[in-house]
Amino acid sequence: MDAFWIILTGFLVASSTGMLGNLLLLRKMSMMGDALSHAVLPGIVVAYLISGSRASLPLFLGAIIMGVLTTFLIQFFSSKGKMQSDAAMGTVFTFLFAVGVIMVTRFAGEADIDADCVLHGELAFVPLQVSGFMGLGVPSPVWTLLVLLAIIQLIFWAGYKGWLITSFNAEYAQSIGVKTMIWHYSLMAATSVATVVSFESVGAILVIAFLVVPAATAYLLTDELRFMPVLIMVQGALSAVGGYMISEALEASISGSMSVMSFFLFIAAFLWSKKKG
Amino acid sequence: MEILYKYLTLDDPNVRYVALSIVLLGGVSGAVGCFNFLQKKTLVGETVAHSMLPGVLVAFLLSGVKNPYVLITGAAISGWLSILLVDAITNHSKIKNDSALAIVLSSFFGFGIVLLTMIQSRYLGNQSGLDHYIFGNAAAMSPEDSTAFAWVSILVVILVIAYYFNLKAVIFNPDYAQSIGINNKKVKGLISFITILSISVGIKAVGIVMMSALLIIPPTAARFWTSRLVPMLILSGFFGAFSGWIGAFVSYAKTSMPTGPWTIVVVSCIAFASMLFAPKKGVVYQRWSKLLLKRRINEENLLKAAVQNEVRGKGKLFTRESIMTRQFFEFKRWKRTIKRLVRSKLIHKVNTGYTLSTKGRSYGAEIDRRHKIWEVYLQRRMQMSLHLVHDEAETMEHFLTPEIENEILSELGLCSRFNPILEIHELVPDTELL
Numbered sequence: 001m002d003a004f005w006i007i008l009t010g011f012l013v014a015s016s017t018g019m020l021g022n023l024l025l026l027r028k029m030s031m032m033g034d035a036l037s038h039a040v041l042p043g044i045v046v047a048y049l050i051s052g053s054r055a056s057l058p059l060f061l062g063a064i065i066m067g068v069l070t071t072f073l074i075q076f077f078s079s080k081g082k083m084q085s086d087a088a089m090g091t092v093f094t095f096l097f098a099v100g101v102i103m104v105t106r107f108a109g110e111a112d113i114d115a116d117c118v119l120h121g122e123l124a125f126v127p128l129q130v131s132g133f134m135g136l137g138v139p140s141p142v143w144t145l146l147v148l149l150a151i152i153q154l155i156f157w158a159g160y161k162g163w164l165i166t167s168f169n170a171e172y173a174q175s176i177g178v179k180t181m182i183w184h185y186s187l188m189a190a191t192s193v194a195t196v197v198s199f200e201s202v203g204a205i206l207v208i209a210f211l212v213v214p215a216a217t218a219y220l221l222t223d224e225l226r227f228m229p230v231l232i233m234v235q236g237a238l239s240a241v242g243g244y245m246i247s248e249a250l251e252a253s254i255s256g257s258m259s260v261m262s263f264f265l266f267i268a269a270f271l272w273s274k275k276k277g
Numbered sequence: 278m279e280i281l282y283k284y285l286t287l288d289d290p291n292v293r294y295v296a297l298s299i300v301l302l303g304g305v306s307g308a309v310g311c312f313n314f315l316q317k318k319t320l321v322g323e324t325v326a327h328s329m330l331p332g333v334l335v336a337f338l339l340s341g342v343k344n345p346y347v348l349i350t351g352a353a354i355s356g357w358l359s360i361l362l363v364d365a366i367t368n369h370s371k372i373k374n375d376s377a378l379a380i381v382l383s384s385f386f387g388f389g390i391v392l393l394t395m396i397q398s399r400y401l402g403n404q405s406g407l408d409h410y411i412f413g414n415a416a417a418m419s420p421e422d423s424t425a426f427a428w429v430s431i432l433v434v435i436l437v438i439a440y441y442f443n444l445k446a447v448i449f450n451p452d453y454a455q456s457i458g459i460n461n462k463k464v465k466g467l468i469s470f471i472t473i474l475s476i477s478v479g480i481k482a483v484g485i486v487m488m489s490a491l492l493i494i495p496p497t498a499a500r501f502w503t504s505r506l507v508p509m510l511i512l513s514g515f516f517g518a519f520s521g522w523i524g525a526f527v528s529y530a531k532t533s534m535p536t537g538p539w540t541i542v543v544v545s546c547i548a549f550a551s552m553l554f555a556p557k558k559g560v561v562y563q564r565w566s567k568l569l570l571k572r573r574i575n576e577e578n579l580l581k582a583a584v585q586n587e588v589r590g591k592g593k594l595f596t597r598e599s600i601m602t603r604q605f606f607e608f609k610r611w612k613r614t615i616k617r618l619v620r621s622k623l624i625h626k627v628n629t630g631y632t633l634s635t636k637g638r639s640y641g642a643e644i645d646r647r648h649k650i651w652e653v654y655l656q657r658r659m660q661m662s663l664h665l666v667h668d669e670a671e672t673m674e675h676f677l678t679p680e681i682e683n684e685i686l687s688e689l690g691l692c693s694r695f696n697p698i699l700e701i702h703e704l705v706p707d708t709e710l711l
Binding site for chain 2: 215
């Protein structure tokens, strides 16, 4: 039964982040997942210090606020400050991560945050004690995850048209009166939510992988946009199952194995598309 | 104070090596980062730095020792592979560079995590210290590390100087570089080489994310100060080195504080300050010069309108109402513009209204003249129709310099004393005024 829950969680994470990743891919913003997963650290620490607990909700809120703030800062620096846009992203997220690490070190003594823990889990969700898939035996985290992922899916499908038009032809969208910035920020907010919700259970690295790899695989396999969601889900499911099997065989991290499995599938699609020309 | 003195004199051998290593690392990666920055590939460093984890671990598994040179070699090899893979994906599929970076980053790092957990479950107790290659540990810098940093710095400086011309050509104009026989691929390989070199020695000191930050942020800050390559390289290197020096001091003064993150916070602050206050490209300067320009345009518009009123015989006295027939002014804008013009003695207040001073009149007439000259130019040279030229000239009149004006006049075959007011609009000049 554990295996089932683990694979199901992996699949759910892959399909929801994959949907958003699809849009990020089209907008050439795939590194955003990496940036967000680092940048939310100070938000998590502050939320922890304010609420004084490891309860998920305050930490979610902290991380989500931080995620939106990060997006805003990147946008602000590149448009108002005239920073080169890739450099703006790099500067903002590394700076926030550095601030987060310093905060963790500073408050390590007083609060119950351990620098080593926070860093080892790649991000601050180890204090939540839901590292890896340990919490899955207990139904409650699984259900929260399911509900949250369902909400993300709903939001995604509700806003799909808006995101699509602003991704493909931002100028046209603007000219017919679509508020492109609102769509931009809402996609980023959704990505922050998906990132934060997911890496509580699967770890940051798998979130970064699932944000881009399944979408990229689907993108290689088809030119039809309407097939992409299905392909992304299939890719995610195969990665979850295959990754779980690899991790069983090697006694290694499940998240790591799933991201490796996802990469194998991508490479297969890459070779196939190359051969096909 | 005493701590600062002790830090500055480098009395403590521990701090000596840490400070020296970080300063060298900051300087080198600051300079190296410029090449990636100028190619708009700043995030390459992030991917390469993450991709080094499996290399370090494979090197450890194969050799069974934690010799830094062996592990750094492993790191460099997997860093190199990651760049090759990113290029292969970008060149041979429709996947864009940013996605390729994210794909390679997450899968190499994921593979690294797999290896790390495998090692942890098998070689219990022997693997401590490997995580330095993820999070960095500047405090553990040894004399050998400083020496390694010094060699890397020297090597990078030599390479950059030796290939300076090629690097510059390839970065700024790859097509031109190709045409004069420079091998673009080789030069890009060189950039990758120095990037990998500095990251592979650096991750042990400051960790993956901080290492990629050291490649991204100093060039970002330096770019606000200069547009030329050599000053940018030097400035960026200096920012990196200086921040490293402060970062090492913070961690020396308060031992629990990590060096890498403080270095990044310092260099980020430099970048933010540069973005705001740098001359020419800084936000404050740009805002300020925009404001000055707006003010000048308002003043010039007002003076021009006043002169035109005079020419049309509406009298020397003008008020907001009389100006408004030619040029719209909101009340606030009018007030402010008038105030500045009075202060600079271009107009005088005369009981119920204002009147132009001699200086103000010739200024306004000059603007009007430029306006007309541009209209003539647009009509005769650009074949623009009459009803379009006015709006164009409304903007250009504020930007025509005497040099451009002369050039236009000579191109149109008109003498420099050409007075368009007379010739185009066929107005009878009020001799008393002009």
